[in-house]
Amino acid sequence: MSRRYNGPTLESVAAAAGVSRQTVSNVLNAPERVAPATRQRVEAAIRELNYRPNRLARSLRTRASRLLGYCYQPVTDGALNPVLDRFVHAVTEAAAAHGFHILLFTAPAGAAGLDRYAELLGQQAVDGFILSDTEVGDPRHAWLAERNVPFVSFGRTWTGEERGPWVDVDGAAGTAQAVRHLYELGHRRIAFLGWPEGSGAGDDRLAGYRSACESFGIPPLVARAEQGTEPGRAGADRLLATPDPPTAVVCVSDLCAYGVLRALGERGLRPGHDVAVVGFDDTPAAALPGIELTSVAQPVEQVGQAVVRLLLAQLGVLDPPDLSDHLLLRPTLTVRASTVPAGGPQPPDPPEPRRRHHAKDDDLVGGAAGHRPGRRRLRR
Amino acid sequence: MSRRYNGPTLESVAAAAGVSRQTVSNVLNAPERVAPATRQRVEAAIRELNYRPNRLARSLRTRASRLLGYCYQPVTDGALNPVLDRFVHAVTEAAAAHGFHILLFTAPAGAAGLDRYAELLGQQAVDGFILSDTEVGDPRHAWLAERNVPFVSFGRTWTGEERGPWVDVDGAAGTAQAVRHLYELGHRRIAFLGWPEGSGAGDDRLAGYRSACESFGIPPLVARAEQGTEPGRAGADRLLATPDPPTAVVCVSDLCAYGVLRALGERGLRPGHDVAVVGFDDTPAAALPGIELTSVAQPVEQVGQAVVRLLLAQLGVLDPPDLSDHLLLRPTLTVRASTVPAGGPQPPDPPEPRRRHHAKDDDLVGGAAGHRPGRRRLRR
DNA sequence: CACGCTAGTTTGAACGATCAAATCTGGGTA
DNA sequence: TACCCAGATTTGATCGTTCAAACTAGCGTG
Numbered sequence: 001m002s003r004r005y006n007g008p009t010l011e012s013v014a015a016a017a018g019v020s021r022q023t024v025s026n027v028l029n030a031p032e033r034v035a036p037a038t039r040q041r042v043e044a045a046i047r048e049l050n051y052r053p054n055r056l057a058r059s060l061r062t063r064a065s066r067l068l069g070y071c072y073q074p075v076t077d078g079a080l081n082p083v084l085d086r087f088v089h090a091v092t093e094a095a096a097a098h099g100f101h102i103l104l105f106t107a108p109a110g111a112a113g114l115d116r117y118a119e120l121l122g123q124q125a126v127d128g129f130i131l132s133d134t135e136v137g138d139p140r141h142a143w144l145a146e147r148n149v150p151f152v153s154f155g156r157t158w159t160g161e162e163r164g165p166w167v168d169v170d171g172a173a174g175t176a177q178a179v180r181h182l183y184e185l186g187h188r189r190i191a192f193l194g195w196p197e198g199s200g201a202g203d204d205r206l207a208g209y210r211s212a213c214e215s216f217g218i219p220p221l222v223a224r225a226e227q228g229t230e231p232g233r234a235g236a237d238r239l240l241a242t243p244d245p246p247t248a249v250v251c252v253s254d255l256c257a258y259g260v261l262r263a264l265g266e267r268g269l270r271p272g273h274d275v276a277v278v279g280f281d282d283t284p285a286a287a288l289p290g291i292e293l294t295s296v297a298q299p300v301e302q303v304g305q306a307v308v309r310l311l312l313a314q315l316g317v318l319d320p321p322d323l324s325d326h327l328l329l330r331p332t333l334t335v336r337a338s339t340v341p342a343g344g345p346q347p348p349d350p351p352e353p354r355r356r357h358h359a360k361d362d363d364l365v366g367g368a369a370g371h372r373p374g375r376r377r378l379r380r
Numbered sequence: 381m382s383r384r385y386n387g388p389t390l391e392s393v394a395a396a397a398g399v400s401r402q403t404v405s406n407v408l409n410a411p412e413r414v415a416p417a418t419r420q421r422v423e424a425a426i427r428e429l430n431y432r433p434n435r436l437a438r439s440l441r442t443r444a445s446r447l448l449g450y451c452y453q454p455v456t457d458g459a460l461n462p463v464l465d466r467f468v469h470a471v472t473e474a475a476a477a478h479g480f481h482i483l484l485f486t487a488p489a490g491a492a493g494l495d496r497y498a499e500l501l502g503q504q505a506v507d508g509f510i511l512s513d514t515e516v517g518d519p520r521h522a523w524l525a526e527r528n529v530p531f532v533s534f535g536r537t538w539t540g541e542e543r544g545p546w547v548d549v550d551g552a553a554g555t556a557q558a559v560r561h562l563y564e565l566g567h568r569r570i571a572f573l574g575w576p577e578g579s580g581a582g583d584d585r586l587a588g589y590r591s592a593c594e595s596f597g598i599p600p601l602v603a604r605a606e607q608g609t610e611p612g613r614a615g616a617d618r619l620l621a622t623p624d625p626p627t628a629v630v631c632v633s634d635l636c637a638y639g640v641l642r643a644l645g646e647r648g649l650r651p652g653h654d655v656a657v658v659g660f661d662d663t664p665a666a667a668l669p670g671i672e673l674t675s676v677a678q679p680v681e682q683v684g685q686a687v688v689r690l691l692l693a694q695l696g697v698l699d700p701p702d703l704s705d706h707l708l709l710r711p712t713l714t715v716r717a718s719t720v721p722a723g724g725p726q727p728p729d730p731p732e733p734r735r736r737h738h739a740k741d742d743d744l745v746g747g748a749a750g751h752r753p754g755r756r757r758l759r760r
Numbered sequence: 761c762a763c764g765c766t767a768g769t770t771t772g773a774a775c776g777a778t779c780a781a782a783t784c785t786g787g788g789t790a
Numbered sequence: 791t792a793c794c795c796a797g798a799t800t801t802g803a804t805c806g807t808t809c810a811a812a813c814t815a816g817c818g819t820g
């Protein structure tokens with residue numbers, strides 16, 4: 001439609017300042033090479049004309065677009081992932097601090113989506129990628145690593161040796177912290193409601209639960225359910241139907257935990273009073289009145305910053321940080337009424353408070369409601 | 381670090397096919413100009429070499445980056461806006477369908493952020509902008525319009541004459557629909573809990589409520605509260621403390637509505653049974669067990685598609701749609717237990733079901749809890 | 761047979777920056 | 791005076807594409 005106004009170029013700034021193209025370029029990219037007097041004259045001209053270097057021309061010449069690709073996976077079960085949305089915000093801000101922007105694109109999950117990565121790469125549209133939604137054995141990591149494409153992953157691939165740098169949240173530490181919190185409140189019968197075996201993050205969170213149980217000398221009790229409130233509710237039902245039901249449930253996700261809250265409500269049990277519940281992710285809904293779910297909060301903003309830092313280091317923009325190319329951040333526990341109801345903590349098992357279970361006897365119950373993995377490899 | 385592999389160029393494809401640069405370019409951009417036999421030869425070479433045109437070079441020459449700028453406003457009150465997150469997803473997908481990508485950036489709200497827009501524009505980093513988080517009298521619209529910068533806004537500026545094209549959701553129709561839903565359930569005492577006067581969307585939703593009340597001949601009752609569950613709870617308290625308390629509350633947002641649910645709980649009133657509640661936005665938490673909030677759902681995906689369509693039409697990429705440059709989409713009502721509890725609809729006011737109020741007498745009650753605007757301009 | 765026309769193709773210039781090498785300018789030294 | 795050197799600045803080439811104009815056949819027409 002309307003022809004856009006054609007902005008000033010290096011050449012026009014140079015003319016205005018009475019110097020050559022390259023001197024203006026130097027003022028911008030290597031000021032120390034320019035004599036102070038000249039520099040001031042050029043800077044005045046730049047301000048005068050309100051000059052902004054053309055990103056495209058610069059990128060074409062230097063082969064660096066100053067854009068970082070991030071893929072929006074298609075929305076899975078209608079529900080967005082609030083953790084990832086916060087992540088994108090964090091990444092955008094962190095990148096902006098160094099003059100980088102985020103380029104959003106879409107691609108199908110798994111190997112089918114690799115073509116979109118190849119396309120952006122071939123077009124020189126991005127300098128590198130930020131990955132999330134990492135799957136076990138995610139094909140993207142190996143594919144990118146083989147091609148020497150700079151990238152950083154939020155989440156591990158859980159395949160023995162990781163390809164490329166990653167930042168992740170220590171899920172095992174999170175669930176362990178949840179167990180400790182419940183133990184200190186007096187709970188001795190603490191269950192875990194997890195995902196089916198095979199998801200990296202889910203198995204990690206389970207492992208943290210197990211090792212915490214072991215270190216406190218209490219018996220593990222594990223049920224498994226698919227992600228979602230309805231499966232979570234059903235899983236809680238199975239746990240509550242055991243002969244010696246738990247006084248507390250640690251959940252692999254908030255969504256699961258909401259299902260557990262539902263199950264408690266149906267049985268007339270009050271969260272925090274009768275059965276304590278802990279979720280994972282600290283989603284916005286966890287803080288709502290009527291829910292008030294204690295939950296493990298991922299330091300998403302820190303993850304975003306770290307991801308950008310590692311990626312820019314690869315691109316040579318930042319000095320390589322003297323930390324390694326992977327980073328495991330500790331989550332924190334946000335305590336709410338689902339474990340500590342208003343009016344102070346309630347001791348579990350009112351008839352026999354702080355009753356001591358004998359761990360050895362109960363140790364096998366955990367397998368009842370799900371697969372029992374033969375050997376569980378613990379996090380290093 | 382590692383020098384990236386230097387991909388094929390137009391020139392190398394041309395050499396492989398035995399034609400000139402420009403012919404290859406024509407095959408890609410204007411195939412009808414090329415003889416069929418030549419075209420096939422060139423296409424084979426392109427596949428052979430896995431050639432992808434360099435986006436930067438193309439953009440530099442054509443002055444079109446095929447990127448659309450979208451600004452992530454800094455997170456306000458810690459809570460993300462789930463509606464906007466869905467919007468970004470929708471926009472990303474819609475843009476991808478036409479070979480466009482989204483460039484994310486950050487800027488402070490209001491006039492302070494204009495500099496970031498100017499920067500991206502001067503750098504030729506984007507072809508246009510997608511605006512959201514529109515404020516009343518948003519300075520961005522006029523600023524961009526004056527400079528002939530292509531943009532489309534999700535949301536109006538509510539300043540009499542709108543500058544530039546926009547897509548929005550008909551909030552008034554949404555609240556009117558909520559009132560109709562409640563009226564048909566038998567409610568005759570329906571209150572509205574809104575934001576303080578002065579927010580475009582809030583006033584719009586209130587106007588829809590008012591006109592629906594008028595058309596059904598029931599008296600309006602309005603309270604106002606800031607956004608958030610706690611203010612919502614307090615607002616509900618004020619409404620429930622009136623001499624003739626409402627049997628239903630339409631809320632300007634889900635967050636407000638969660639506060640209302642809280643207030644009901646504190647008084648031992650059951651949502652849907654004793655007092656019906658309707659929210660606005662249909663946030664993920666609305667569907668959770670234990671909440672089950674009836675809510676006005678914005679057709680965010682449609683908004684995103686429309687925004688992209690209007691923007692690409694401005695850029696000359698799409699034929700200008702034969703619709704005007706603004707579009708008002710109707711929201712839909714998602715009915716849940718907060719108005720229709722399990723076990724079928726409950727008539728309100730059990731002692732005197734379907735009691736008829738006299739609208740004229742009560743009309744002034746609404747002003748009690750908030751500003752009473754002298755003249756309310758209705759949507760055209 | 762010269763001419764014009766059209767379809768198909770090629771050539772040179774340009775987009776706006778950076779890189780690499782060349783040039784200019786003084787000042788110190790033999 | 792001639793020479794060198796370092797600092798400051800300029801020049802020419804280049805990144806990979808598209809635009810605009812020029813060229814080349816091939817063919818029908820007067």
